[in-house]
Amino acid sequence: MPCRRRSGTGRRPHVKRPSEKIQEMTTTAQQNHLVALFKAATVIPVLTIERIQDAVPLAQALVAGGIRTLEVTLRTSIAIEAARAIMAEVPEAVVGIGTILNPADFTRVEKLGVAFGISPGLTPDLLKAATDSSLPFAPGIATASELMLALSYGFDVAKFFPAEQAGGIKGLRSLGGPFPNVRFCPTGGVGEANAATWLAEPNVVAVGGSWLCPTAEIRAGNWAGITAICQRTLKALKGA
Ligand code: 3PG
Numbered sequence: 001m002p003c004r005r006r007s008g009t010g011r012r013p014h015v016k017r018p019s020e021k022i023q024e025m026t027t028t029a030q031q032n033h034l035v036a037l038f039k040a041a042t043v044i045p046v047l048t049i050e051r052i053q054d055a056v057p058l059a060q061a062l063v064a065g066g067i068r069t070l071e072v073t074l075r076t077s078i079a080i081e082a083a084r085a086i087m088a089e090v091p092e093a094v095v096g097i098g099t100i101l102n103p104a105d106f107t108r109v110e111k112l113g114v115a116f117g118i119s120p121g122l123t124p125d126l127l128k129a130a131t132d133s134s135l136p137f138a139p140g141i142a143t144a145s146e147l148m149l150a151l152s153y154g155f156d157v158a159k160f161f162p163a164e165q166a167g168g169i170k171g172l173r174s175l176g177g178p179f180p181n182v183r184f185c186p187t188g189g190v191g192e193a194n195a196a197t198w199l200a201e202p203n204v205v206a207v208g209g210s211w212l213c214p215t216a217e218i219r220a221g222n223w224a225g226i227t228a229i230c231q232r233t234l235k236a237l238k239g240a
Contacts, residue, residue, distance in 0.1 A: 027131060027154045027155075028154070030134065030135075030136045030137070031136070031154075031155065031156055031157050033136050034116055034136040034137075034138060034157050035157055035183055035205050037069065037094065037115065037116060037136065038069075038138075038157070038183075038185055038205040038206035039205050039206065040069070041067075041068070041069030041094070041206050042199065042206055042207075042234075042237065043067060043195060043206065043207055043208070043209075043212065043233060043234070043237070044067075044069050044070070044071050044096075044185070044187075044206055044207070044208040044209075045062055045067055045070055045071065045208070045209070045210070045212035045213045045230075046071050046073060046098060046187060046208050046209055046210045046213075047070055047071060047072050047073060047082075047210075047213055048073055048075045048076060048210070048215065048218075049072060049076055049078065049079060049082040049218070050076055050078075050215075050218070050219070051078070052078045052081055052082055052085065054082075054218055054221070055072075055078075055081075055082035055083075055085045055086050056085055056086060056089045056090060057221070057223050058213060058218060058223070058226065059086040059089075059090040059093045059095075060090055060223070061223035061224070061226040061227045061230075062093070062212065062213065062226065062227075062230055063090060063092045063093055064223075064227045064230075065212075065226065065227040065228070065229070065230025065231045065234070066230055066231060066234045067212060067230045067234070068092055068093055068094050069093075069094040069096070069115075070086065070093055070094070070095055070096065071096050071097070071098040071118055071208060072086070072095060072096070072097055072098065073097075073098040073099040074097060074098070074099040074100060074101070074105055074109075075099050079097070079099075080097075080108060080109075080112065083095050083097060083112060083114060084112065087112075087113070087114070094115045095114050095115060096114055096115050096116035096117060096118060097109045097112070097114050097116075097117050097118070098117075098118040098119070098120075098208075099118075099119070099120060100117050100118065100119045100126070100137075101119065101120075101121075101126070102123070102125065102126055103125050103126060103128070103129035106126060106129040106130060106133065106135075106137075107129070109135065110133050110135050114135070115136070116135065116136045116137065116138070117130070117135050117136070117137045117138070118137070118138045118140070118159050118185075118208075119137075119138070119139050119140045119159070120140040120159065120161045120162075121139070121140045121141075121142075121146070121161070122139035122140060122141065122146060122149060122150055124149070124153075126139070127139060127149070127150065127153040127155065128153070130153070130155070131153050131154060137155070138155070138157050138158055138159050138185060139155050139158055139159065140158065140159040140160075140161040141158045141159070141160060141161075142160070142161060142162065142166040143166075144175060144178065144179075147175060147179055147182060151179070151182070156181060156182050156183065157182070157183045157184075157185070157205070158182060158183075158184055158185070159184070159185050159186075159187055159208070160172055160175075160184045160185070160186040160187070161186070161187050161188045162187070162188025162189060163186035163187055163188045163189055163190055163198070163207075164188055164189025164190070164194075165188060165189060166188070168189075169197065169198065169201060172184060172186060172198075172201060172203070172204070173201070176201075176202075176203050180203075182203060183203055183204075183205045184201075184203055184204050184205065185204070185205060185206045185207065185208055186198050186204060186207050186208075187207065187208035187209050188209070189209075190207045190208065190209040190211070191209060191211040192211060192229075192232065192233055192236065195207050195209075195233065195236075195237060196236065196237055196240035199237065199240075200240070211229070211233075212226070212229055212230055212233060213226055213229075214226075214229075217229075
């Protein structure tokens with residue numbers, strides 16, 4: 001059962017306790033903060049860091065290319081350590097954590113002091129953990145029903161994933177009909193060629209993806225190449 005937005009049971013309407021109101025305001029403020037953070041970022045690299053020694057030079061390369069907001073995914077065993085290293089050594093970077101899959105992940109991430117959390121999907125347990133936390137969080141959705149579940153817990157900023165495969169821009173526009181107030185960060189199949197098209201949608205606050213930090217370039221330590229991709233992307237977006 002969602003811990004907020006409860007409509008009550010039986011004939012007696014549910015009256016919110018003061019603590020629930022505070023929680024609701026806090027969550028709204030968190031969602032607004034997340035929107036501001038995403039809008040400032042515009043494009044968010046989705047990082048899969050395999051070797052701890054790559055973390056800092058990779059973040060430095062992205063920052064040098066004009067990209068400060070980074071999503072370090074929990075796809076590798078050193079992800080948390082990598083995020084810590086970036087936060088300690090690259091102060092310009094705004095570090096978030098992605099691929100948060102369950103409440104245990106959420107708890108680990110919360111302790112890190114990162115700027116935000118993202119998930120490719122959602123579960124009631126994960127949403128409950130996120131509502132109990134002050135960490136700005138965007139659950140992942142691909143369908144109307146998943147979005148309704150997110151909204152029932154107060155989350156109106158969502159990752160649309162996998163964006164291209166789940167209907168692309170037409171799919172997102174369809175969701176915009178019944179859910180006009182939801183803001184999205186599409187990821188999955190977004191890249192240099194279509195980032196501007198996604199960002200032109202009124203309900204898109206940022207886009208994310210791995211195209212800014214290809215695995216091959218990270219493995220090769222091609223930091224200058226990654227900086228160049230970032231610069232090219234931002235230049236193209238400015239001109240769009
Ligand atoms: C994500 O977790 O957001 C996606 O894996 C990114 O998708 P992409 O690799 O197609 O950019």
